[in-house]
Amino acid sequence: MSLGPLMVDVAGTELTATDREVLCHPLVGSVILFTRNYVGLAQLQALTAAIHALRDPPLIVTVDHEGGRVQRFRTGFTPLPPARFIGHQYDMDRQQGIRLARECGWLLAAELRAAGVDLSFAPVVDLDHEMSEIIGDRAYHRDADAVADLANACMAGMREAGMAAVAKHFPGHGAVVADSHLALPVDRRELADLEPELRPYRRLIANNLPGVMVAHIVYPDIDVQPASLSRRWIGDILRGELQFHGVVFADDLSMEGAAAAGGMIERAGMALAAGCDVLPVCNNRPAVIELLEQLGDVINPASQARWVRLHGKAAPAQPELHASARWRELNARICSSLRPPTLDLNGQST
Numbered sequence: 001m002s003l004g005p006l007m008v009d010v011a012g013t014e015l016t017a018t019d020r021e022v023l024c025h026p027l028v029g030s031v032i033l034f035t036r037n038y039v040g041l042a043q044l045q046a047l048t049a050a051i052h053a054l055r056d057p058p059l060i061v062t063v064d065h066e067g068g069r070v071q072r073f074r075t076g077f078t079p080l081p082p083a084r085f086i087g088h089q090y091d092m093d094r095q096q097g098i099r100l101a102r103e104c105g106w107l108l109a110a111e112l113r114a115a116g117v118d119l120s121f122a123p124v125v126d127l128d129h130e131m132s133e134i135i136g137d138r139a140y141h142r143d144a145d146a147v148a149d150l151a152n153a154c155m156a157g158m159r160e161a162g163m164a165a166v167a168k169h170f171p172g173h174g175a176v177v178a179d180s181h182l183a184l185p186v187d188r189r190e191l192a193d194l195e196p197e198l199r200p201y202r203r204l205i206a207n208n209l210p211g212v213m214v215a216h217i218v219y220p221d222i223d224v225q226p227a228s229l230s231r232r233w234i235g236d237i238l239r240g241e242l243q244f245h246g247v248v249f250a251d252d253l254s255m256e257g258a259a260a261a262g263g264m265i266e267r268a269g270m271a272l273a274a275g276c277d278v279l280p281v282c283n284n285r286p287a288v289i290e291l292l293e294q295l296g297d298v299i300n301p302a303s304q305a306r307w308v309r310l311h312g313k314a315a316p317a318q319p320e321l322h323a324s325a326r327w328r329e330l331n332a333r334i335c336s337s338l339r340p341p342t343l344d345l346n347g348q349s350t
């Protein structure tokens with residue numbers, strides 16, 4: 001059975017009968033996990049194994065696991081710093097910042113792959129304009145070239161650990177105040193003014209970026225539709241001008257930023273027509289059922305060929321990973337870097 005375009009979630013820490021029925025539908029191709037789906041490493045490994053065993057080729061298991069405040073799994077995983085922390089290290093020492101970004105990318109991917117997770121939606125490549133609360137410290141830097149340096153390093157570390165990178169949120173979420181989970185943000189800049197936002201994507205694509213997630217943001221000078229539903233943004237700019245040949249993900253279609261397109265069937269149809277390969281529908285099982293019943297035959301062979309390449313590569317299991325010298329070194333270094341400095345009695349930091 002081929003992998004369909006829908007990405008759906010599951011209710012808890014193990015699959016229910018209803019979950020299995022949904023996941024076996026041909027329109028479903030992937031699963032996204034949340035904090036509610038995790039209580040420990042052994043449970044997570046059992047859950048991902050159960051999901052993979054349902055289909056051939058296996059469904060792709062994904063998660064939002066960037067570091068900082070967006071890290072779905074905590075206990076048993078290295079606490080990764082927020083991207084802005086890495087950007088500050090870059091400002092103090094460029095090479096050390098790039099090294100830290102690569103190490104965090106490797107740790108992120110190696111730990112998830114050891115638990116059977118195929119894909120994480122990282123890195124964030126939005127510029128830090130200090131306007132968007134939903135992005136905030138998830139952004140590396142305000143400077144486009146610094147973001148490109150650090151995102152490329154993160155992607156290289158993820159690739160080394162057997163995981164594809166998905167850059168988000170195209171073309172850029174950092175310069176709007178509204179949160180697209182709750183409203184439809186509008187960015188009134190002209191296309192020429194967005195060149196700094198696009199520069200990290202140009203450099204990542206030149207290094208074979210596997211995936212891009214497109215934002216629910218309207219840029220009225222370019223298109224009246226949100227970028228996630230826009231043929232102009234996805235077909236003409238991302239695929240055409242930027243020559244991106246990987247997988248295009250819409251942001252979650254359950255978000256309010258996509259609601260202007262109408263109901264869930266209308267949103268999904270517009271996203272597919274615009275050129276999205278994968279349609280996440282999160283925390284909305286009734287909408288998933290509606291799509292399974294009414295969306296029809298939308299399987300795209302070209303999308304399937306791109307999508308199947310994002311399966312995670314072979315990786316060591318968790319005991320072997322934790323026994324490795326590299327994991328022990330990087331885990332200790334990252335954990336140490338996040339501890340606040342202590343003061344001795346003379347007021348000197350130690």
